[in-house]
Amino acid sequence: MRILVTGGAGFIGSHFVDRFIAEGHQVWVLDNLRSGSKANVHASATFVHLDLKDERLSQGIARIKPEAVFHLAAQIDVRISCGDPVFDATENILATLRLLEAGLANGMEFFAFASSGGAIYGEASGPQSESHVEAPLNPYGVAKLAVDKYLHAYNVQRGLKSASLRFSNVYGPRQGAKGEAGVVAVFCKRLRDGHAPCINGDGLQTRDFVYAPDLAEAASLVLQQRATGIFNLGTGRETTILDLAGRLCDSAGVDSLQIQHSPGLAGEQRRSVLDASKAQNLLGWRPRTSLEEGLRATYDWFRTHRQEEA
Ligand SMILES: NC(=O)c1ccc[n+]([C@@H]2O[C@H](COP(=O)([O-])OP(=O)(O)OC[C@H]3O[C@@H](n4cnc5c(N)ncnc54)[C@H](O)[C@@H]3O)[C@@H](O)[C@H]2O)c1
Incomplete structure (x- = not known):
């Protein structure tokens, strides 16, 4: 086509x-x-x-x-x-x-x-x-x-x-890490550049990472x-930002005790998660990639594409 x-x-x-x-x-x-x-x-x-x-x-x-x-x-x-x-x-x-x-x-x-x-x-x-x-x-x-x-x-x-x-x-390879882009890209870039992730607020806010x-x-x-x-x-699974930061620290070989926190953002959504049963039932779609696999591949991409990044 x-x-x-x-x-x-x-x-x-x-x-x-x-x-x-x-x-x-x-x-x-x-x-x-x-x-x-x-x-x-x-x-x-x-x-x-x-x-x-x-x-x-x-x-x-x-x-x-x-x-x-x-x-x-x-x-x-x-x-x-x-x-x-x-x-x-x-x-x-x-x-x-x-x-x-x-x-x-x-x-x-x-x-x-x-x-x-x-x-x-x-x-x-x-x-x-x-x-x-x-x-x-x-x-x-x-x-x-x-x-x-x-x-x-x-x-x-x-x-x-x-x-x-x-x-x-x-999230995934090629995500931009400028400004307020996806949190996975922002954390990957920080880790690659030798800094621990910095979380807005307590890190217990959740997202559904696909x-x-x-x-x-x-x-x-x-x-x-x-x-x-x-x-x-979406995946139907909620992950806290704290858990996400810890997993990425593991991928990068960084001690998660180094994770930093800054004040929470006013008006930031606390929870976000989608039920994708309709796509599963009508399209036959289900997300295949586990968070662990996807984060590993994404961090590897950031590690090897330094020059193209912000
Ligand atoms: N990233 C997410 O988590 C997410 C979640 C929900 C929906 N979306 C939607 O998915 C789409 C892709 O998002 P992304 O994260 O890949 O963003 P991205 O910024 O990487 O991609 C957007 C692309 O559109 C181009 N573009 C922007 N304005 C244009 C214009 N006026 N004319 C021609 N090209 C233009 C940009 O150069 C860029 O290549 C967007 O519509 C976004 O709203 C993204």
């Missing part, structure tokens, strides 16, 4: 690209390289250096004529979304609508969107399924939810088959089945 992956030079998108190439698809990557890197793009993919907001987007899509689009390009920083909601909505809602329109005008048959369980459901008291109340706490989450709703409307109005993939906390290549397998299943609707993609 002809597949376009937006954000395919970024962390998660590049794993999707690798998977699709391995399956024999013809893959294009559209990315403005704001947070992504060309080094992440598989040599067999065709790279298009373009911003989704660029007026040449329609022409670019007309040249590619993708049958399927996996849309991962986004403004991913929650703090930026709070400081500049207009910018966030322009990047995460309006640019998505432009992509949808350009795709539909050029024969796109299937669209999949990188949504976010953690940002949409808010505070968890246990694993959250797709029917859990949607209560985004910041503009980033509101934008993700808005696109999920638009996709439903496009399905009803225009017959577009699409899947909203609500990821939990994703390994990026496992999500790429879910993407492949969604494509094969043209699965339509909302799918939570």
Whole structure:
């Protein structure tokens, strides 16, 4: 198939690209390289250096004529979304609508969107399924939810088959470690550079860590089945940040007694965990990689890719 992956030079998108190439698809990557890197793009993919907001987007899509689009390009920083909601909505809602329109005008048959369980459901008291109340706490989450709703409307109005993939906390090789990026990447980078992890608060806050290549397998299943609707993609297991830091210290051969703490962040979610039974039952997906294996592979990647990192 002809597949376009937006954000395919970024962390998660590049794993999707690798998977699709391995399956024999013809893959294009559209990315403005704001947070992504060309080094992440598989040599067999065709790279298009373009911003989704660029007026040449329609022409670019007309040249590619993708049958399927996996849309991962986004403004991913929650703090930026709070400081500049207009910018966030322009990047995460309006640019998505432009992509949808350009795709539909050029024969796109299937669209999949990188949504976010953690940002949409808010505070968890246990694993959250797709029917859990949607209560985004910041503009980033509101934008993700808005696109999920638009996709439903496009399905009803225009017959577009699409899947909203609500990821939990994703980790793995190639994750950026700048600013407030994923905690696994931040801790790996600190350990690699000879510093112990520094935890915000007591470290008893929990997250559901899912390994990026496992999500790429879910993407492949969604494509094969043209699965339509909302799918939570997580492990259903909660890990405390303290446990995570200890495991990474073990991988790096650092004494976990050196773990540091800084004051907790105001408004930080205490618990986050997804129930992915729907993906398991309908797609036949389950995350294959144990946290231990995934963290080991991720730390190894950070150790051996020093020069490409922030
Ligand atoms: N990392 C997570 O834990 C997580 C969780 C839930 C959802 N998501 C979603 O998954 C997607 C991928 O996230 P990631 O962690 O791989 O982030 P990332 O920053 O590594 O990837 C995003 C990519 O999009 C590109 N991009 C950004 N704005 C663009 C624009 N206007 N035009 C073209 N390209 C643009 C960036 O250069 C980058 O390569 C995002 O939509 C994010 O919101 C991520």
